[in-house]
Each structure stands twice: as C-alpha cells, then as structure tokens.
Amino acid sequence: MGVTGPPGGGKSTLVSRLLAAYRARSPRVAVVAVDPSSPFTGGAILGDRIRMQDRSLDEGVFIRSMASRGYTGGLARTTARVVNVLDALGHDVVIVETVGAGQEEVDVVRVAGTVALVTVPGLGDDIQAIKAGILEIADVLVVNKADRPGADETARDLAQMLTLGSSRTGWKPEIVRTSGATGEGIEALVRAIDRHQAWAAESGERERRSAAAAREEVEALLRDALVHRLEDRLGEERVRRAIARVATRQADPYSVVEELLAES
Numbered sequence: 001m002g003v004t005g006p007p008g009g010g011k012s013t014l015v016s017r018l019l020a021a022y023r024a025r026s027p028r029v030a031v032v033a034v035d036p037s038s039p040f041t042g043g044a045i046l047g048d049r050i051r052m053q054d055r056s057l058d059e060g061v062f063i064r065s066m067a068s069r070g071y072t073g074g075l076a077r078t079t080a081r082v083v084n085v086l087d088a089l090g091h092d093v094v095i096v097e098t099v100g101a102g103q104e105e106v107d108v109v110r111v112a113g114t115v116a117l118v119t120v121p122g123l124g125d126d127i128q129a130i131k132a133g134i135l136e137i138a139d140v141l142v143v144n145k146a147d148r149p150g151a152d153e154t155a156r157d158l159a160q161m162l163t164l165g166s167s168r169t170g171w172k173p174e175i176v177r178t179s180g181a182t183g184e185g186i187e188a189l190v191r192a193i194d195r196h197q198a199w200a201a202e203s204g205e206r207e208r209r210s211a212a213a214a215r216e217e218v219e220a221l222l223r224d225a226l227v228h229r230l231e232d233r234l235g236e237e238r239v240r241r242a243i244a245r246v247a248t249r250q251a252d253p254y255s256v257v258e259e260l261l262a263e264s
C-alpha cells in the first residue's frame with residue numbers, strides 16, 4: 001500500500017503505527033520510504049529511522065529509505081522493483097511512503113494496491129493543490145493530526161471535493177480521522193484499508209492495477225532497450241546529429257524519428 005501526502009503531514013508517524021498494527025497479524029512487514037529531497041545520508045532519512053526506531057529492532061520488519069534526488073523519471077520503476085522483491089521475499093504487507101508533491105509521486109503510488117492520502121487540518125490552499133493532482137488516486141483519505149483543531153472541517157472539505165469529482169473505478173474513498181501522536185483512529189484506518197483491499201479483490205480492480213503496472217514496467221524497459229538498440233545500429237553520433245537538427249529548428253522531431261527508424 002502507498003502512504004502519500006504533503007511534507008510533514010505525519011506520514012512516517014502513521015506508517016510506524018500501521019507497522020505495529022500489521023505486524024500484529026503478519027509475520028513480515030516492509031516499509032519503503034521514498035525521500036524526494038534528501039541525498040543518501042540526509043537528515044530526513046535519519047529522522048525516519050529514528051521515528052520508526054521502535055519498530056526497527058523487530059526481525060519481522062524491514063525498513064528501507066530510498067533517496068530520489070537524481071533519479072527523476074526512474075523512481076517509479078525502481079520503487080516498483082523494490083516492492084516486487086520485498087513481495088517475493090515473503091512480506092505480507094509492503095508500505096511505500098512518499099511525499100505527494102508531483103507527478104513522480106503519483107507514479108510511485110501507482111505501484112500500490114491501496115493508496116492512503118494523508119492530509120492535516122487547516123491546510124486550506126494545500127487542499128486545493130491536492131485536489132488538482134493526487135486526490136483522484138486516493139483510495140482512503142486520512143485527516144491526520146486530528147488531535148488539532150479543524151479536523152472535522154477538513155474532513156467536510158474533502159467529502160465535498162469527492163462529490164465534485166467523478167470516480168474512475170466506482171470506489172468511493174473513505175475519510176478517516178487519525179492521530180499518529182495519540183494512536184487515535186489507527187484501527188479505523190486499518191479497517192478502511194482492509195475494506196478497500198477486499199473491494200479491489202472482488203471488483204477486479206486489483207487485477208486491473210497489476211496489469212497496468214506490469215504493462216507500464218514492460219513498456220518502459222522495451223522503450224529503453226529499443227532506443228539503445230537503435231543507437232547501437234546507427235551510432236550515437238548519428239542520433240546526436242539528428243537531435244541537434246531539431247534543436248536548431250532545421251528539422252521537426254517527427255521527421256527525425258521517421259528518418260532514424262527508416263535508417264536502422
């Protein structure tokens with residue numbers, strides 16, 4: 001499952017709570033925290049380690065941070081593979097935490113069977129921003145930091161937004177109020193996730209998502225392989241020259257692609 005949302009919304013704290021809940025019923029649980037800002041030794045990763053410390057000594061728990069700086073474009077693919085490996089190694093639950101800030105993060109959470117979008121009270125404008133991109137991929141909407149004032153209002157705003165958008169799949173996301181700080185609402189969140197997974201299994205949505213993810217993965221690899229094969233045949237210099245002609249407006253990209261394909 002994916003846990004996404006704005007920076008500092010309490011995702012890691014919630015994931016730590018979810019870990020405890022899932023660990024109580026599964027022998028092996030894994031977390032992949034995708035860190036968009038930090039290099040490998042960055043403070044945020046260390047922060048995540050420390051916040052999840054109470055879980056990290058447990059043999060049944062695997063926690064991995066992945067820095068994404070410098071990996072734009074390939075992040076979703078890399079994450080998908082890491083998740084596959086963890087799955088193959090026998091983890092019953094794999095949680096992917098990522099900051100929901102852009103398209104890249106939206107792609108990352110597509111690897112997940114269930115996506116929880118974490119918001120906090122009083123985000124106002126940020127909720128508008130969320131609405132634009134990521135609301136449509138949320139299967140469960142979490143209003144975290146519900147120990148703070150304004151959680152009910154935020155939940156109402158989200159419910160309102162849901163009525164405006166049209167559901168792609170027929171699933172109506174549940175809205176759950178939680179506090180990672182006090183543990184309030186965690187059981188309700190787990191139940192909401194369970195309900196979505198049961199629905200996804202029954203409705204065929206789970207198969208649709210795995211089929212889409214598999215297609216995405218194979219096509220991406222195929223594209224890379226074909227480009228490399230073409231470069232091998234024509235020589236990198238030939239390709240470079242073609243690109244330069246597009247850059248200097250001597251040719252349009254469509255004709256250049258036709259030309260390269262015809263030559264190869």
Ligand SMILES: Nc1nc2c(ncn2[C@@H]2O[C@H](COP(=O)(O)OP(=O)(O)OP(=O)(O)O)[C@@H](O)[C@H]2O)c(=O)[nH]1
Binds near residue numbers: 006009051144
């Ligand atoms: N009041 C309150 N504070 C919380 C809650 N959950 C987390 N926090 C605090 O919010 C801050 C951010 O928590 P994190 O769990 O690191 O949030 P995050 O979304 O993982 O942050 P990034 O990964 O950096 O985007 C920390 O200081 C937490 O102690 C909550 O339910 N209530």
Ligand SMILES: [Mg+2]
Binds near residue numbers: 013048
């Ligand atoms: Mg975090």
